[in-house]
Amino acid sequence: MKTKHVLASVAGAALLGTAMIIPANADTFQNYGPETVINNANLPLINTYRSASYLKPNVLNAYPVCNAGEDLRTVVYKVTTEFEPKGTISSTNRTAEAIPLTQTLSKTESISFTYKSELNAGLSATASTNNAPGTPNASITASLAKTMGYSISYALSYTAGQQIGPYMVPAGNTGEATYGFRTIKMSGTQQACKPNGTWGPAFAWSSKAPVKNEVVVKMYATPDGAIGGVGDTNPSDNAGFPAPTEQFQASTELPTVDPSKGDPSLDLKPYLTVSALKSPGFAGAVALRVKNVGSTNYYGEFPTVSFLVKVHRASGPEGVDRLITPGQFKGSTVEDLGFDKATSTRTFRVTVSNLIKPGDTMLIANFNFGDGYIGTANDKDKRLKNWIEVSQLGRLSGDVSVTNDRNLDSRVANPADAKDWVTTTDLGNRNAGLF
DSSP: OOOOOEEEEEOSSOOOOBSOEEEOOHHHHOOOSOSSOEEETTOSEEEEEOSSSSOOOBTTBSSOSSOTTTOEEEEEEEEEEEEEEEEEEEEEOOSSSOEEEEEEOSSOEEEEOEEEEOSOTTSTTSOOSOOSTTSHHHHHHHHHHHHHTOOOOSEEEEOTTOEEEEEEEOTTOEEEEEEEEEEEEEEEEEEEBOTTSSBOOOEEEEEEEEEEEEEEEEEESSGGGSTTOSOOSSOOTTTTSOOSOOEEEEOOSOOOOOGGGOOTTOOEEEEEEEOTTOOTTSOEEEEEEEEEOSSSOBOOTTTTEEEEEEEEEEESOTTOOOOEEEEEOTTOEEEEEEEETTTTEEEEEEEEOSOBOTTOEEEEEEEEEOOOBOTTSOTTSOBOEEEEEEEEEEOOTTOOOOTTTSSEETTSEETTEEEEESEEETTSOBOOOOO
């Protein structure tokens, strides 16, 4: 995106200006950015808050992954940086010489660190309503922001009497300077450690932290170049604001593997189970299970162990989104990544939080399909039927066995074993894999 505005990042004190302040509303001016976020291979970010410096033994579990009643796990799947405007000053130069655009602020504007966690605050390490730098969520936010390359502040402000400017406005032009704050927003989940030393259910978590004071300056020669205008002699695609807003989300690209660095003891096999009573195109649940077919415990903090689930159209009307309600189990997280109308595909990402022992199978998610009857379709395509594609997305570095965990088609046998069907009934019999 080509822009010709001037960005001035101001760290705190010396800001200048004259002319009248026009209050700016973020919802009015800052609606820029793509609908689909940019994927980032460095996400998700994981922060485990431990009050102790080591992992303690657990009498209920020989292989604990966290300290019971103490530890807090925060996983961030999406990060956004935004410019939050607080006010705008403007001046039209009707002279033959350049003039300065300045303004002395008449009131104080401030912003502070905030967060929201839906985690039950029954444990000492869980979310506190105190936003002081010493709280777990404050230190977690600072740590994760630093990993992304941002240095946050817990509070920033513009004070009354501060000045914005001067910015030189050419003859015949109008100058606008919008002052505000650059912020970083994170969203993801938090989990508390259960008494048996495993991570509990995932709850929504988000935080917003200020990064710096920022001023955006724009000069334009015609009225339609102003904020919200359609063009001018100094065109700017985003009406003078830093855009598009940077948005990063955990990548959905299947990672490459190096067979030479393989560890045969590490191997997971996903598969699907469904009730024998569920008919294709009708309501019912489909479960995603993962079996550890390796010879050692499978557990990883980063990269996270995750699976990509794509629900495709098998028959019926194209471009129709069927109601699917996901469920999550054993501390896993299920994210709905949206529906692609062009390919009639809905995608989910399932992240595993806890350890899977060799030979054990773990139920990590299910997908509750609504009825596929589409009353507006023609006589041939009134019922929508789907099939599911499953792939292991995040894996431990030594797990290079992709034959039995990548691009698995619910309708056929597992490529690694012709007798091993991707979809079975709850009793272990073969199922056609249509839902």
